[in-house]
Amino acid sequence: MISKKTKYALNALVHLAKKFEQGPVLISYISEQENIPQKFLEAILLDLKNAGILASKKGKGGGYYLIKPPEEVNVADVMRLLDGPIALLPCVTYKYYERCEECKDEETCGIRDVFMAVRNETVQILKQNTLASIIGKESVQK
Amino acid sequence: MISKKTKYALNALVHLAKKFEQGPVLISYISEQENIPQKFLEAILLDLKNAGILASKKGKGGGYYLIKPPEEVNVADVMRLLDGPIALLPCVTYKYYERCEECKDEETCGIRDVFMAVRNETVQILKQNTLASIIGKESVQK
DNA sequence: CCTAAAGTCTACTAATTTGGTATAGTTTAT
DNA sequence: ATAAACTATACCAAATTAGTAGACTTTAGG
Numbered sequence: 411m412i413s414k415k416t417k418y419a420l421n422a423l424v425h426l427a428k429k430f431e432q433g434p435v436l437i438s439y440i441s442e443q444e445n446i447p448q449k450f451l452e453a454i455l456l457d458l459k460n461a462g463i464l465a466s467k468k469g470k471g472g473g474y475y476l477i478k479p480p481e482e483v484n485v486a487d488v489m490r491l492l493d494g495p496i497a498l499l500p501c502v503t504y505k506y507y508e509r510c511e512e513c514k515d516e517e518t519c520g521i522r523d524v525f526m527a528v529r530n531e532t533v534q535i536l537k538q539n540t541l542a543s544i545i546g547k548e549s550v551q552k
Numbered sequence: 553m554i555s556k557k558t559k560y561a562l563n564a565l566v567h568l569a570k571k572f573e574q575g576p577v578l579i580s581y582i583s584e585q586e587n588i589p590q591k592f593l594e595a596i597l598l599d600l601k602n603a604g605i606l607a608s609k610k611g612k613g614g615g616y617y618l619i620k621p622p623e624e625v626n627v628a629d630v631m632r633l634l635d636g637p638i639a640l641l642p643c644v645t646y647k648y649y650e651r652c653e654e655c656k657d658e659e660t661c662g663i664r665d666v667f668m669a670v671r672n673e674t675v676q677i678l679k680q681n682t683l684a685s686i687i688g689k690e691s692v693q694k
Numbered sequence: 695c696c697t698a699a700a701g702t703c704t705a706c707t708a709a710t711t712t713g714g715t716a717t718a719g720t721t722t723a724t
Numbered sequence: 725a726t727a728a729a730c731t732a733t734a735c736c737a738a739a740t741t742a743g744t745a746g747a748c749t750t751t752a753g754g
Binding site for chain 2: 411412417418420421424444445446485495497498499500510511512514518519520521523524525527528531532535536539543544545546547548549
């Protein structure tokens with residue numbers, strides 16, 4: 411499962427993407443609209459700011475706003491930022507590679523192959539999906 | 553990430569699958585060969601027994617053995633048994649469905665669509681992979 | 695230049711999950 | 725009878741998750 415942190419981040423980002431280039435939005439407003447505890451949201455938005463996805467304006471009339479175009483913010487990047495690696499085994503992560511302690515021979519490990527396949531498919535789907543494509547899906551009738 | 557419990561279970565199952573229909577194997581032997589803490593392994597094997605995948609024989613000459621054919625034990629089932637749902641959001645699990653608390657309208661949620669796609673792909677890969685196919689992969693040169 | 699609005703920083707904390715360990719059984723082959 | 729082997733119950737420490745509290749800094753506007 412992804413953490414609440416990542417889920418909240420995605421909801422907040424979609425919210426801000428809908429208001430791209432329309433000026434700063436209050437934390438308190440996002441918190442209220444998206445049902446996210448305000449103090450928790452503050453920490454999340456700060457992370458997203460430090461990652462260069464959002465920017466903020468302090469003081470009266472301030473708030474947060476998206477600085478990257480919605481097509482350029484994908485779900486994989488957001489997940490990695492807040493939850494760490496996407497892979498289900500440490501030995502199949504790309505950036506945070508670690509050997510499985512108990513593993514006898516990684517080279518011939520059939521279990522590793524399975525989770526490598528899962529990781530590759532998952533990352534591909536998550537990379538394809540951006541804030542823009544998510545907003546696109548929301549307007550389609552089902 | 554999957555838990556150590558699931559990883560250990562898979563290693564133990566692959567071990568037992570290689571000795572399918574060759575009589576019971578000692579917990580202590582599996583523990584030693586696969587580098588799994590013995591007491592922890594005991595609990596895991598018991599879970600697998602209660603799920604009808606393994607059986608055990610008590611007393612001298614006893615141990616655990618696989619009762620399902622290796623082709624019929626897939627990774628998805630093992631993961632669900634020990635780690636619970638495979639999906640990354642509660643609202644896209646099949647058996648353990650739960651609404652996301654903060655969600656405004658699940659029907660039009662674009663985030664949900666993304667994680668639904670991930671779940672479907674993941675489950676498909678994990679179902680395809682059985683103890684037999686894992687053992688098959690291990691003998692292939694890379 | 696004061697003040698209220700708004701983001702920022704540091705430090706807690708409670709509940710849950712994970713990855714175990716300890717101890718005392720019970721069953722069974724020999 | 726006894727030793728080998730699985731079983732059941734009960735702990736427990738560390739890490740992670742999902743927050744909260746409170747003081748601080750910045751800035752627009754009067």
